[in-house]
Amino acid sequence: MKDVFEYTNYRQYIADYYAEKKAASSFTWREFAKVAGFSSSVYLKYVSEGRFSLSEDAVERVAKAMDLVGVRFDYFAEMVRLDHAKTDKAKKEVFGRMLAIADQNKAKILEGDSFRFFENWKNPVIRELAPAMPGAKPLALAHACRPKISAAEVSESLNFLVKADLLQKDESGNYKQTQKSVTTGPMGVTPVAVRGLHRQMGEIALDAIEGVQQNERHFSGVTVGITQNAYDEIVAEIAAFRRKVIEIATREDATDEVYRLNVQFFPMTNKNGNKKG
Known part of the structure; x- marks a missing residue:
């Protein structure tokens, strides 16, 4: 057992x-x-x-x-x-x-490392940033993050990422990813952390509307009326688009900057309220 x-x-x-x-x-x-x-x-x-x-x-x-x-x-x-x-x-x-x-x-x-990884936005960002800044100390990594975080927070994240085998540290102090991407997988508790991560990233996205120059960020949206069949088809297209983004992003080993892509598709009305008597 x-x-x-x-x-x-x-x-x-x-x-x-x-x-x-x-x-x-x-x-x-x-x-x-x-x-x-x-x-x-x-x-x-x-x-x-x-x-x-x-x-x-x-x-x-x-x-x-x-x-x-x-x-x-x-x-x-x-x-x-x-x-x-x-x-x-x-x-x-x-x-x-x-x-x-x-x-x-x-x-x-077994699910603990995955839960901890997705629980805080700093972990996925540091996982991408550290390999892109060879030899950088925690303070330099902290200064490169948006929003700003402390060197202590960076050190804590790095220690976790190495312990969880999401990053490897060589003798020179440089970091390398153990795999190209991290997904949640079919886990029971991790989606709770992922929902929290989406909230954190959503708040950061709001700040980026005013805090990031327009030529460095892209926001767009559309409001549409749909059926359940259309919803299912659109969700499938979003999933295919996300896979294509990952393919493009991982095509090269080099990283100039760490970006976050939020794909949000949610109801603005109640189904029951739409039905006419």
Whole structure:
């Protein structure tokens, strides 16, 4: 059985625990539920499938039934709270506690580095900027950033990027990217950080309207009325366009400046309000 620290979804952990026990013996959901103190033989099965949610009162019983004690119980309990969290802010707070528990016990959450990378705009910018400025110290990198950040913030980001194997540092102190681009992938918690990153980048974009010369930035937009079929087709075109931008940007190894492209396509009306009686 994989360590509980390799999970961010408690339902998946319960499902995998059951599958492993079932493969090794005649273990049943009824037996699992009985050990955890539930009268319903299918309760935990339904929890693992997402039909029911595990209550706070039941967490300790289920964790004990799976032999999770100490910090592993604490981590499992936070996973349940993560599932219960309703807002991005609440999810980030819970996941931060999960990361802290794992860090204190020298364990690695597989999704942790991805979450940390997308949590703050400084990380993707420094990842692009550092290789473009060979030999530059954190202070010089900080001065090159827009908006301005401190040398300490740059150092913190660089240390994280190297530790997460997103940058490599050679003996001369120069940085090199380990891969051309970083994507979110099919992860559970990372989209919470990505939404936060979009908010940060949106605020920076607003400042760029007045703070960046017109010949160094491009803003345009269009307001259209569409159907659901048109929406799906437009989204597919946006995805293809993003892939083309990445292809152009990564065609050369050299970098003169770091840019951010925000592609925003969102409703300005409510569907129900558009329907005529």
